[in-house]
Amino acid sequence: MRGPQLQQKLLALLLALLATACSSLPPPVLPELAESTQRIPVVLVPGATGATLQERDSGKIVWGRGRDLIRPHDGGYGLALPIAGGVVGETNLEPGEVIEEMRLAGVIRKAIYSPIVEVLEANGYRLGDLADPAPGDDLFLYAYDWRQDNILSARRLAELLEGVRQARGDERLPVALICQSNGAYICRWLAKFGKASLEEAEAGGMAMPEGVEVAKVILAGT
Numbered sequence: 001m002r003g004p005q006l007q008q009k010l011l012a013l014l015l016a017l018l019a020t021a022c023s024s025l026p027p028p029v030l031p032e033l034a035e036s037t038q039r040i041p042v043v044l045v046p047g048a049t050g051a052t053l054q055e056r057d058s059g060k061i062v063w064g065r066g067r068d069l070i071r072p073h074d075g076g077y078g079l080a081l082p083i084a085g086g087v088v089g090e091t092n093l094e095p096g097e098v099i100e101e102m103r104l105a106g107v108i109r110k111a112i113y114s115p116i117v118e119v120l121e122a123n124g125y126r127l128g129d130l131a132d133p134a135p136g137d138d139l140f141l142y143a144y145d146w147r148q149d150n151i152l153s154a155r156r157l158a159e160l161l162e163g164v165r166q167a168r169g170d171e172r173l174p175v176a177l178i179c180q181s182n183g184a185y186i187c188r189w190l191a192k193f194g195k196a197s198l199e200e201a202e203a204g205g206m207a208m209p210e211g212v213e214v215a216k217v218i219l220a221g222t
Contacts (some may be wrong), residue, residue, distance in 0.1 A: 026122070027115075027118050027119040027121075027122035027123075028119060028122075029122050029123055030123060033123045033124065034122070034123045034124040035124070036124065039124065039125065039138050040138070040173075040174045040175060040176055040215060041137070041138045041139070041140065041164060041173070041175050041176070042120060042125060042138065042139050042140070042175070042176045042177075042178060043130075043140045043141075043142055043157070043161070043175055043176070043177050043178070044098065044113060044116055044117070044139075044140070044141050044142065044178045044179075044180075045142045045144075045157070045177060045178070045179040045180070045183035045186055045187055046098050046099070046113055046141075046142070046143075046180055046181075046183055047146075047180045047181025047182045047183050047221070048146040048181060048182040049063070049146060050098060050099055050112070050113065050146065050180070050181075050182075050183070051064070051095045051096065051097065051098050051099060051143035051144060051145075051146060052064030052065075052095070052096035052097050052099060052143070053079065053093045053094070053095060053096065053145065053147075054093065054094060054095075054096040055092055055093060056091075056092050056093065056094045057092065061096060062078055062079065062093065063079060064096065064097075064099050064102075065102070065103070066102045066103050066104030066105070066108065066110075067104065069102075069104075070104075078093075079093070079147060080147075081147050081148075091145075091147075093145065093147075094145065095143040095144050095145045095146075096143060097141070097143050098113055098141035098142070098143045099112045099113060100112060100113050100114035100117060100141075101114050113141070113180075116178065117139070117141070120139050121139065125138050125139035126138055126139060127139045127140075127141070128140055130142060130160045130163070130164065131160065131163075133163060133164045133167040133168070134167065135167055135168050135169065137164075137167075140164070142157055142160070142183075144156065144157070144186070146182060150182070150185045150186050150189060151189055151197065151198055153186045154186045154187075154189040154190040154193075154194075154195075155194075155195045155196075155197070157186065157190055158190055158194050158195040158207075158208065158209050158212065159195070159209070161173065161175060161209065161212045162209040162211070162212055165209075165211050165212055170211070171211060172211050172212075172213060173211055173212050173213065174213045174214075174215035175212065175213070175214060175215060176215055176216040176217075176218065177190070177191075177214060177216070177217045177218065178218045178220060179217065179218070179219060179220070179222065180220045180221050180222065181220075181221055181222055183222075184217075184219050184222035187214075187217050187219075188217070190208075190214060191214040191217055192206070193205075193206050193207070193208075194206055194207045194208030194209065194212075195207040195208065195209060
């Protein structure tokens with residue numbers, strides 16, 4: 001199932017998800033999609049603050065836990081990047097994982113992106129790691145450093161998608177992007193300019209990885 005058919009099924013799934021998000025109903029399942037063997041990969045790109053940030057050397061999480069909303073680590077100053085004079089990328093923090101669920105005091109549990117993952121998994125998608133994809137993986141969560149320039153995040157995603165194409169052994173890889181809030185800026189840049197820098201884009205250049213195609217961009221709360 002490819003092209004318009006897949007796009008329609010994904011949209012139908014998301015609409016069904018919205019209808020059941022506040023209920024205890026099980027994830028909706030579309031048999032045509034769940035039984036398909038030709039699903040194109042789906043990538044979820046969250047909004048700002050939608051991925052954990054951790055110390056590069058120790059792996060300690062400094063953003064992404066429930067308590068960070070109430071009492072951020074060191075008041076949140078450790079998350080700040082220089083307003084001027086600093087070089088982008090010179091930071092001890094790196095993205096960890098997309099926040100699927102947030103807990104507070106071990107009692108309060110709030111679903112963040114887990115409903116989207118659950119509904120896609122219920123329809124046959126297999127969650128994989130963008131940095132280390134397996135041939136059969138077709139669902140990915142893109143954790144990016146939301147403090148950085150969105151263009152850098154788009155270029156990094158383009159590189160990771162090329163890695164997915166190679167892992168699958170596909171000559172051409174169409175992908176569907178589900179992007180929420182700030183993720184829309186990343187996905188729109190990727191779809192239009194690929195790996196191009198701002199300077200290259202202003203000069204009319206585009207640098208989508210050869211063999212990677214953005215087949216569909218689904219915007220949620222953008």
